[in-house]
Amino acid sequence: MNMTLKNLTGYISTPAKTLMTLIIFLIAVLFLQGAIIGMVGVFGTPEKRTEPPQPELTDIQKERWRIDNMQKKFLPDGTIHLIETVQEYKGFLKIVNVYDANETLLWDGKGGENPYQYLSWAEFLQGGIGAALMNQLQGVTSRFSRTLVIPVIDEERQIIQRWRYEPGPDYFIGFDWKGRKIGYAGSKGFTEIKKEAKPFGEFNRVVDWCYRDHHAPILLWQTTNRIYQIDFEKRKVEILLDIHDDEIEKVAWQNWQVETTKPDIRLLNFIYVATKKGSHILVFRNPIERLTINVPRQWKGGRNQIAALQDKIFLKHYGSDWEPAPRQYRLRKAWWERTKSKSNRMWYELYEVERDGNLKFINRFEWKRPPLAEKVTVSWNEPDDVRWKTKKFVTAVSSPLFNPAYRFFRGDPWLDEFDFYSRSPWYALTFEITRDYKATRMVLHCSAIVLMVCAAFWHAWSRRTSWGRFVFWLVFVAVFNLAGFLTYLALNHTTVTRCPACGKKRGLERSDCPTCGALLPIPERRETDLILVGQSNS
Amino acid sequence: MRFFALLKKELCETLPWIVLAAFLLVFCGAIFIGEYTRQRRGFTEPATISPRSFVRMDTFREEMPLRDIGALLLYTSCCLGLVLAVRQFLVPSFLKTWAFTIHRSVSRTTILLGKFAAAIIALILSCGIIWTLFCWYASKPGLFQMPLRQRTFAEGWIFISLGLVVYLGTVLSALSTARWYITRMFGLVFASCIYMLLLLQTGLALCLATIIVSLVILVSQIIHTFLNREF
Numbered sequence: 001m002n003m004t005l006k007n008l009t010g011y012i013s014t015p016a017k018t019l020m021t022l023i024i025f026l027i028a029v030l031f032l033q034g035a036i037i038g039m040v041g042v043f044g045t046p047e048k049r050t051e052p053p054q055p056e057l058t059d060i061q062k063e064r065w066r067i068d069n070m071q072k073k074f075l076p077d078g079t080i081h082l083i084e085t086v087q088e089y090k091g092f093l094k095i096v097n098v099y100d101a102n103e104t105l106l107w108d109g110k111g112g113e114n115p116y117q118y119l120s121w122a123e124f125l126q127g128g129i130g131a132a133l134m135n136q137l138q139g140v141t142s143r144f145s146r147t148l149v150i151p152v153i154d155e156e157r158q159i160i161q162r163w164r165y166e167p168g169p170d171y172f173i174g175f176d177w178k179g180r181k182i183g184y185a186g187s188k189g190f191t192e193i194k195k196e197a198k199p200f201g202e203f204n205r206v207v208d209w210c211y212r213d214h215h216a217p218i219l220l221w222q223t224t225n226r227i228y229q230i231d232f233e234k235r236k237v238e239i240l241l242d243i244h245d246d247e248i249e250k251v252a253w254q255n256w257q258v259e260t261t262k263p264d265i266r267l268l269n270f271i272y273v274a275t276k277k278g279s280h281i282l283v284f285r286n287p288i289e290r291l292t293i294n295v296p297r298q299w300k301g302g303r304n305q306i307a308a309l310q311d312k313i314f315l316k317h318y319g320s321d322w323e324p325a326p327r328q329y330r331l332r333k334a335w336w337e338r339t340k341s342k343s344n345r346m347w348y349e350l351y352e353v354e355r356d357g358n359l360k361f362i363n364r365f366e367w368k369r370p371p372l373a374e375k376v377t378v379s380w381n382e383p384d385d386v387r388w389k390t391k392k393f394v395t396a397v398s399s400p401l402f403n404p405a406y407r408f409f410r411g412d413p414w415l416d417e418f419d420f421y422s423r424s425p426w427y428a429l430t431f432e433i434t435r436d437y438k439a440t441r442m443v444l445h446c447s448a449i450v451l452m453v454c455a456a457f458w459h460a461w462s463r464r465t466s467w468g469r470f471v472f473w474l475v476f477v478a479v480f481n482l483a484g485f486l487t488y489l490a491l492n493h494t495t496v497t498r499c500p501a502c503g504k505k506r507g508l509e510r511s512d513c514p515t516c517g518a519l520l521p522i523p524e525r526r527e528t529d530l531i532l533v534g535q536s537n538s
Numbered sequence: 539m540r541f542f543a544l545l546k547k548e549l550c551e552t553l554p555w556i557v558l559a560a561f562l563l564v565f566c567g568a569i570f571i572g573e574y575t576r577q578r579r580g581f582t583e584p585a586t587i588s589p590r591s592f593v594r595m596d597t598f599r600e601e602m603p604l605r606d607i608g609a610l611l612l613y614t615s616c617c618l619g620l621v622l623a624v625r626q627f628l629v630p631s632f633l634k635t636w637a638f639t640i641h642r643s644v645s646r647t648t649i650l651l652g653k654f655a656a657a658i659i660a661l662i663l664s665c666g667i668i669w670t671l672f673c674w675y676a677s678k679p680g681l682f683q684m685p686l687r688q689r690t691f692a693e694g695w696i697f698i699s700l701g702l703v704v705y706l707g708t709v710l711s712a713l714s715t716a717r718w719y720i721t722r723m724f725g726l727v728f729a730s731c732i733y734m735l736l737l738l739q740t741g742l743a744l745c746l747a748t749i750i751v752s753l754v755i756l757v758s759q760i761i762h763t764f765l766n767r768e769f
Binding site for chain 2: 005006010012013016019020024027135138139140141142143144146147149162164166168175180181425429490491
């Protein structure tokens with residue numbers, strides 16, 4: 001058994017040792033790089049980034065930009081007003097001029113006293129708890145992971161129930177005030193039997209609100225392709241929307257969380273959902289009704305806004321012939337050069353959404369936006385500070401694997417950096433490492449790799465035991481750069497001696513000289529070497 | 539029989555540390571739970587939701603009676619792992635008693651397994667059982683707001699297995715023949731890296747995978763070193 005275990009561990013322990021040493025050195029090199037950059041940032045003399053001077057607009061140019069800077073607002077009858085802010089004090093007190101589409105002044109005065117009532121558009125859903133925060137709560141810290149607990153109170157405002165969200169099975173478990181289990185809340189509703197509790201689906205966001213005289217918050221629970229409304233007081237889970245073959249891209253809501261008992265509510269309560277496949281769906285409350293809007297497929301969800309009055313639903317579409325900026329940084333310079341001197345047509349179109357979901361055109365306002373280069377100068381030079389310069393040199397010793405890893409992470413050009421944080425801290429950290437420590441100067445980086453490989457070659461040549469091993473370590477050093485070289489040194493450094501036959505340096509791990517093949521010299525026999533006599537004779 | 543004799547000897551040698559760790563965990567844990575219960579008793583639970591106003595979801599995060607025990611459990615198991623490894627592998631090197639241990643009529647594998655088994659039993663006795671008892675207590679209905687989550691129980695065991703990783707890392711460092719400033723401390727450094735990586739995970743499966751991979755890496759090296767090293 002001893003021999004078997006010895007042999008078995010012999011095969012496993014060498015790669016295990018290599019992996020362990022590599023992990024240690026990769027982390028050590030990252031720490032070292034970070035420390036150097038940080039120290040330089042603290043103790044080095046910071047150089048100011050030379051921002052290009054922004055151009056001053058001439059009076060003619062200011063006049064051309066005036067329309068672009070004005071707010072464009074629609075009245076319920078489709079009329080458009082252009083609102084120019086003349087004076088502003090800390091965002092509160094505004095003096096505005098209101099013009100019609102022909103720039104005829106209709107009214108001027110304090111912004112809050114504007115007599116016109118414009119359409120107000122549904123706001124995109126934000127706040128609450130998003131996937132990133134929910135993931136953070138799941139982190140295995142020294143104080144354990146956490147989750148959400150929704151309380152239900154009684155008339156005396158004491159908590160009588162708690163509904164705890166379980167991220168693993170993806171449903172809520174309810175407990176009474178004594179801590180006894182009272183039921184489950186999943187996608188199929190509330191139940192007392194565990195087997196009947198079904199998961200909600202991949203979590204995306206939850207927002208909450210509370211009605212007057214209500215005893216528990218109501219949750220709007222958004223998953224990848226469903227929106228639920230969960231009322232813990234009434235023990236009711238409603239599926240507001242289910243798009244099983246599609247994914248939700250944007251959600252906006254208007255007055256959804258406002259009580260509808262008031263008769264003077266002018267606006268409808270609704271949720272607007274734009275999906276990744278280009279569907280646009282409205283969900284109305286009281287009763288729950290859904291309406292799919294027939295929107296041209298090329299219209300992106302983020303460019304449409306919805307307003308719904310009691311009798312009419314409006315859609316505002318923002319369009320332009322402006323070429324959108326590419327998400328990849330390396331393509332942006334060419335894009336800027338192409339677009340900076342071009343004037344663009346911009347327009348707002350107002351449609352009425354009919355009962356069948358078709359759009360009825362009401363009004364359009366188009367204006368020409370002057371070239372951006374008149375207003376903005378963009379510098380494509382690297383930041384001229386000492387940290388950036390240091391980083392250029394320090395990242396030269398990073399592993400070349402960081403660059404393809406970063407490209408892999410950024411494979412989806414439409415993925416926001418923020419999306420990485422919604423996955424897991426581990427994923428986010430790996431992304432940050434590859435982003436911040438990937439080599440930026442290829443010439444320096446390649447030089448560093450060549451240097452490391454040459455040093456490894458010089459060190460390994462006299463110590464080589466087999467060609468396979470020799471080549472493996474050179475490739476290893478090339479792949480992991482400084483961390484690979486340090487790993488190689490930690491695992492392969494042996495004493496060298498001069499071969500008595502050829503006079504070349506040789507390691508002691510191999511019995512024959514790698515250059516001439518001569519065996520290691522046997523010490524001369526002495527009178528006291530009695531034990532070895534018989535062995536040497538045989 | 540020889541294995542059990544060795545195990546008994548190892549357990550006897552490590553008994554003071556087992557008792558100390560268990561006492562620390564029970565004593566401090568009881569204080570934490572008692573303090574938590576006392577605070578909750580004198581504290582009328584407010585209605586954290588207020589009608590007519592929006593509620594920030596942050597206020598609904600869970601409160602747990604065993605929250606403060608997490609760090610205590612983590613550091614107790616890590617310290618116990620470190621101390622056990624020092625007692626079992628480093629002290630014999632200083633006292634130069636390895637030769638006596640090795641030249642008994644038992645194989646090296648049996649000696650090593652005896653030490654490993656003693657360490658695992660020590661961690662289970664002093665941390666595992668006490669943690670399980672705490673969880674059982676915290677899960678009883680009526681004592682706290684809500685019973686403990688199964689996930690929290692599993693996370694506690696992850697912390698205990700991290701103690702095993704620290705133990706094995708220290709053993710590897712103790713068995714290494716390299717100088718301390720070269721690669722000797724790599725076992726311990728590796729255990730520290732695993733500790734950092736573990737605290738970045740959000741999924742239990744990933745935590746478990748990290749622990750298993752690190753155990754395989756360390757155990758294979760320890761066995762290979764111990765079976766081939768000259769003492």
